[in-house]
Amino acid sequence: MTAPILSTKTTALERKTATARVVALLRDQILSGALPEGLQLRQEKLAAELGVSRVPIREALHQLEAEGLVLQESHKGAVVSGLSIDDLEETYEIRARLETWLLELSIPLLGPQHYARAEELLVRMAVDREDEAWSSQNWNFHAALYTPANRPQTLELVRKLYLNAYRHFPLPIRLTGGRDRMNREHQLLLDLCRQGDIERAKDHLEQHILMGARHLINRLKALRRQGKSAT
Amino acid sequence: MTAPILSTKTTALERKTATARVVALLRDQILSGALPEGLQLRQEKLAAELGVSRVPIREALHQLEAEGLVLQESHKGAVVSGLSIDDLEETYEIRARLETWLLELSIPLLGPQHYARAEELLVRMAVDREDEAWSSQNWNFHAALYTPANRPQTLELVRKLYLNAYRHFPLPIRLTGGRDRMNREHQLLLDLCRQGDIERAKDHLEQHILMGARHLINRLKALRRQGKSAT
DNA sequence: GATGTCATTATTGTATCCAATCATTGTCGG
DNA sequence: CCGACAATGATTGGATACAATAATGACATC
Known part of the structure; x- marks a missing residue:
């Protein structure tokens, strides 16, 4: 799990920014159910797993929050949101x-x-x-x-x-x-x-x-x- | 214009985070038309005007992008989006x-x-x-x-x-x-x-x-x- | 004079460090 | 035994410093 999950291939036409890659990856994982509802998303853990610093992680989480896929509370972190x-x-x-x-x-x-x-x-x-x-x-x-x-x-x-x-x-x-x-x-x-x-x-x-x-x-x-x- | 636009009053019940305040302010300004469509949003300029560092600005911009109020392109900054x-x-x-x-x-x-x-x-x-x-x-x-x-x-x-x-x-x-x-x-x-x-x-x-x-x-x-x- | 190339500069993207806040636990007093 | 309270650890929020990228303009070449 310590391997670089994020495709870092800057080769082709798609030279995405780290934040964008994190957003795309987390969105996929949430929508596919790989990250179950209610799961705590620790910034440091994600950063280590994905091989980037915490900054792109945080920006990605804010973006996903605006999309309604995660919920954040001040100083308490993010959790995968669910549908009643x-x-x-x-x-x-x-x-x-x-x-x-x-x-x-x-x-x-x-x-x-x-x-x-x-x-x-x-x-x-x-x-x-x-x-x-x-x-x-x-x-x-x-x-x-x-x-x-x-x-x-x-x-x-x-x-x-x-x-x-x-x-x-x-x-x-x-x-x-x-x-x-x-x-x-x-x-x-x-x-x-x-x-x-x-x-x-x-x-x-x-x-x-x-x-x-x-x-x-x-x-x-x-x-x-x-x-x-x-x- | 150099005065603190963001209400920094931590007094009342609302102890919001800086990012949240920036999001709220920018959203208001965009929806009210104070920030016209197509306007370039420079991170450093905003940071200086609002009296915070660039980090909350960036996180706010990502959030607003997910809401569809701004458009961002890699390394080219954010612009206020418009409706055709x-x-x-x-x-x-x-x-x-x-x-x-x-x-x-x-x-x-x-x-x-x-x-x-x-x-x-x-x-x-x-x-x-x-x-x-x-x-x-x-x-x-x-x-x-x-x-x-x-x-x-x-x-x-x-x-x-x-x-x-x-x-x-x-x-x-x-x-x-x-x-x-x-x-x-x-x-x-x-x-x-x-x-x-x-x-x-x-x-x-x-x-x-x-x-x-x-x-x-x-x-x-x-x-x-x-x-x-x-x- | 036009055009392509390269250096410079402005701006964004990322990492690291520090501060603020919350949860936990252990201690003290009742 | 139990509750209030303080210290400690864990985690997030923010600021600064650095790297990467794109725009600009000067210069040389055709």
Whole structure:
């Protein structure tokens, strides 16, 4: 663990600053669940592990705090922040509002190239057995449908909500409710878009999102009753 | 300008850290337009003016960057970021989506105390001639209607969008379209809520928000044609 | 006169050192 | 035995010093 985790390769086009690298690394680790919620982030420990001084660490922590991934209290250090079940549910509700809107704007603008891209992603998701890749392609599928709406801020906002909701949950939990069900729903959504049935497509997308939230939350609650403490 | 701008009073309950004070100050100055868009923020200059070293300045800038208020490029410093007209319009659209949803959730839960609070704010807004206060009370009025929905993350998100949209615009511009019109629309909105007419209330609120955006954008475009450069 | 190169300078990025604050523990008095 | 209080250690916050990088301008060359 004392080896240089941060890629220090100044070779290519990307000559990032140390702070930026620390931010990127910690963000990945938090969103992937490698750094569990509630974990104390000691500046000196991180500095030693990452091979930099404490200054970039501190600047990175402030940045992550502004992003909502860590919480800091004066002179008491930083901890990885978590989402309560209420927060989690609200996150999905916001996604439902914004994504249905994006879809509504997109549908009239979707062309053959968009459908081809979406179908390709669906095939990959049906084949690929790796959960991590599936999750990422799941987002790519959704994003592909929203891109024509040309609302970059909204898309970025929704992306953050998506990632933030998924973090911390061990992979087996994420796909509760069945990837098969999700795949079928995706296919149906795509068909509704092709038919130009905006209203039904919106309804279906809303159900798709909110149902995913419900399954996830139920599983989480069950886990907590078992005392396994996943949040 | 060399005087200590940062309130260094460690007296009261608020013993904030220097970084936090710098963040708060810079955020205020940016959102209020005191620091115009595109302005270069020199670390040493800020440090001297605020009476702290460069370290808190740097940490503050990183935090503001994560909030989207400044942009940083490696070894080139920070500049106050701005909103394009497209960004501005999208901001209002997002608000329209989320605020109508919050209102929908709230209406069945609004009680006498909420209406009393809202009416009080309306009276103050009708009387108060100070633009700055009006703007803040305008938000308070909206927020009062959304509070019962009990969606804290959404409310905070919308608040940030509201503030971010208003920044940089000199006060006389903000209230284009007439405060009287705004006040009438607020009163109508309140009446529709009282009647429990969710659909009409939502429609009216959406028009209220989007119309405000349109007026603002038209004025901005006119200003730019004059070369006054307000964005 | 234009252009490319190199030195200079201004500015940012990082490391090290010092100060301030919080948690813990041990001691004293009841 | 227990609670208040002081000393100590651990950890964060801030300032200074140094290194790295990008902008500027002078100079030489074509």
